[in-house]
Amino acid sequence: MSQEFTSSLLESAVNELSRLPGIGRKTALRLALYILRRQESEGVALGQSIIDLRRGISYCRQCHNISETELCPVCADAMRDASTVCVVENVKDVMSFENTRQYNGLYHVLGGLISPVDGVGPDMLEINTLVERVAEGNIKEVIIALSPTMDGETTGYYIYRRLRDMNVNISQLARGVSVGNEIEYTDEITLGRSLINRIPFGND
Amino acid sequence: MSQEFTSSLLESAVNELSRLPGIGRKTALRLALYILRRQESEGVALGQSIIDLRRGISYCRQCHNISETELCPVCADAMRDASTVCVVENVKDVMSFENTRQYNGLYHVLGGLISPVDGVGPDMLEINTLVERVAEGNIKEVIIALSPTMDGETTGYYIYRRLRDMNVNISQLARGVSVGNEIEYTDEITLGRSLINRIPFGND
Numbered sequence: 001m002s003q004e005f006t007s008s009l010l011e012s013a014v015n016e017l018s019r020l021p022g023i024g025r026k027t028a029l030r031l032a033l034y035i036l037r038r039q040e041s042e043g044v045a046l047g048q049s050i051i052d053l054r055r056g057i058s059y060c061r062q063c064h065n066i067s068e069t070e071l072c073p074v075c076a077d078a079m080r081d082a083s084t085v086c087v088v089e090n091v092k093d094v095m096s097f098e099n100t101r102q103y104n105g106l107y108h109v110l111g112g113l114i115s116p117v118d119g120v121g122p123d124m125l126e127i128n129t130l131v132e133r134v135a136e137g138n139i140k141e142v143i144i145a146l147s148p149t150m151d152g153e154t155t156g157y158y159i160y161r162r163l164r165d166m167n168v169n170i171s172q173l174a175r176g177v178s179v180g181n182e183i184e185y186t187d188e189i190t191l192g193r194s195l196i197n198r199i200p201f202g203n204d
Numbered sequence: 205m206s207q208e209f210t211s212s213l214l215e216s217a218v219n220e221l222s223r224l225p226g227i228g229r230k231t232a233l234r235l236a237l238y239i240l241r242r243q244e245s246e247g248v249a250l251g252q253s254i255i256d257l258r259r260g261i262s263y264c265r266q267c268h269n270i271s272e273t274e275l276c277p278v279c280a281d282a283m284r285d286a287s288t289v290c291v292v293e294n295v296k297d298v299m300s301f302e303n304t305r306q307y308n309g310l311y312h313v314l315g316g317l318i319s320p321v322d323g324v325g326p327d328m329l330e331i332n333t334l335v336e337r338v339a340e341g342n343i344k345e346v347i348i349a350l351s352p353t354m355d356g357e358t359t360g361y362y363i364y365r366r367l368r369d370m371n372v373n374i375s376q377l378a379r380g381v382s383v384g385n386e387i388e389y390t391d392e393i394t395l396g397r398s399l400i401n402r403i404p405f406g407n408d
Contacts, residue, residue, distance in 0.1 A: 006277055006298065007270055013257040016250040021238050027226070033295060034225050035258055036270060043258025046220040047251040053217040054239055054247030066211055066240060073210055091237060094210065 010036075062133070064109040064126045066091050074098075074106060081105045083140040087130060087159060089113055089147065097145065105143070108133065113151040114158055122158055130159065134168050141169040148175060214240075266337070268313040268330045270295050278302075278310060285309045287344040291334060291363060293317055293351065301349065309347075312337065317355035318362055326362055334363065338372050345373040352379060 005011035010032055017028035035043045059065070060072035063085075067073070074080060074094075084105030088094055089112065097103050110125045122128075133139060144159060146152035156172060163170055176194035177186050186194075209215035214236055221232035239247045263269070264276035267289075271277070278284060278298075288309030292298055293316065301307050314329045337343060348363060350356035360376060367374055380398035381390050390398075 006302065007261055007272055009253075009257050009260045009272055010270060013253040016253040019246070019250070020235050022231070022234075029296065030226075031224050032257060035254060036261055036295075038258075040258050042223070044255050046223070047254035047256075047258070049213075049217040049220040050239060050251035050254070051248050052251075053213050053236060054244050054251070056213045057211055057240055066214060068211055068213055092233065098210070 063107045064111060064129070065094050065107055079104075083138060084143065085130075085133065085139050085141070086143045086145050088145050089152070089155075093145070105141075108142075110146075110155070113146065113149075114155040115151045116154075125155075127159060127162065131162050131166075134163055134166050137167070139168055141171060144170065144172040148173075267311045268315060268333070269298050269311055283308075287342060288347065289334075289337065289343050289345070290347045290349050292349050293356070293359075297349070309345075312346075314350075314359070317350065317353075318359040319355045326359075329359075331363060331366065335366050335370075338367055338370050341371070343372055345375060348374065348376045352377075 005014070013032045013035075014025060014028045017023055017031055018025045020028075023031070035046065056068050057066050058068075060067040060075055061070055062075045063072060065072045065074065069076070081104050085108050086097060086103060086105055087108045087110065088097065089110055091109060094107050094109060097107070108126065108130045110127065110130075112120055112125050114120055114122055114125065130142075134142065142159075142163060144156045146156045160170055174197065175190060176197065177183065177190065183191070209218070214233075217236045217239075218229060218232045221227055221235055222229045224232075227235070239250065260272055261270050262272075264271040264279055265274055266279045267276060269276045269278065273280070285308050289312050290301060290307060290309055291312045291314065292301065293314055295313060298311050298313060301311070312330065312334045314331065314334075316324055316329050318324055318326055318329065334346075338346065346363075346367060348360045350360045364374055378401065379394060380401065381387065381394065387395070
């Protein structure tokens with residue numbers, strides 16, 4: 001879509017917005033015109049928050065979660081259990097586990113999953129740094145908390161093989177019926193696993 | 205969705221992004237994490253372009269199109285025919301007509317359509333300023349170029365009534381079969397009008 005912009009500022013904003021994933025040029029134009037209709041302070045706040053985000057955030061040197069400081073708030077928190085590390089795919093998954101309020105250990109963010117199809121190998125992820133963290137000897141348990149997909153299982157198994165001869169317990173998330181889901185709509189593999197790994201009644 | 209953000213910068217960017225129309229908190233988070241994965245310069249360019257857009261653009265005092273200057277480039281262009289004014293709903297429509305490269309007159313941007321359902325009355329639109337422009341006496345033709353919808357027709361008729369006793373020709377867009385559309389899929393009202401308003405063969 002070639003557009004006859006009567007303003008170069010508008011054209012430039014549309015160009016930048018349309019680089020975002022899932023935002024085409026038509027949506028970018030709609031967003032830009034929306035920003036123009038709103039208060040100046042609102043548009044400036046949006047732009048500034050994006051600049052601050054990009055300039056102010058880097059990655060935690062220990063767990064590779066996003067962080068405004070060298071060590072992220074989780075790794076820096078002395079109240080958390082530094083002997084347990086939960087291995088997750090990405091930053092969003094850290095948020096998901098934090099939202100459960102059930103976990104008091106640390107994290108290790110891989111930055112993706114091994115995916116032969118997408119050309120992602122183990123060396124492109126934070127797996128070596130995980131092995132180094134475990135080699136330091138202070139970690140008692142590594143929880144592999146990856147999605148139960150092909151790539152997730154592959155990555156989990158690869159990490160398991162890298163860690164199994166080290167002095168650390170390796171666990172993984174329980175597989176079972178999702179809370180609130182009906183048995184009728186649960187797939188048979190999940191259902192089978194939930195039978196095999198059944199737990200004493202009232203134990204959750 | 206309450207989210208446990210480990211970074212206040214991320215939280216603030218997600219809050220700002222999710223104010224945009226059609227962007228919920230999940231999409232906002234996805235966009236923010238995308239911005240974090242890209243080059244710093246790219247994120248800063250996006251943020252800055254939004255700030256520049258909002259700070260740098262105002263509205264043309266004559267036609268009310270967006271403009272970086274007091275008179276927009278169209279109104280300021282001495283090569284354009286200042287005796288013809290095309291009345292459009294919004295800034296996007298100016299772009300659409302400019303894209304046709306068939307129009308050499310000026311515009312008048314209403315900033316919306318009269319819509320009793322949405323509570324938009326004539327005084328909330330740039331209709332009085334259009335009447336004043338015409339009253340100055342230099343305009344020979346006003347082209348009403350509004351969408352053929354209920355609100356568009358209402359607004360067009362209201363403008364027609366305001367202008368009909370003034371010394372100006374009032375025209376409207378031709379209604380007919382859309383170029384590239386099949387007759388089979390053209391609604392009967394449009395088809396009927398295209399018969400009544402038929403033009404000499406080869407005349408377009």
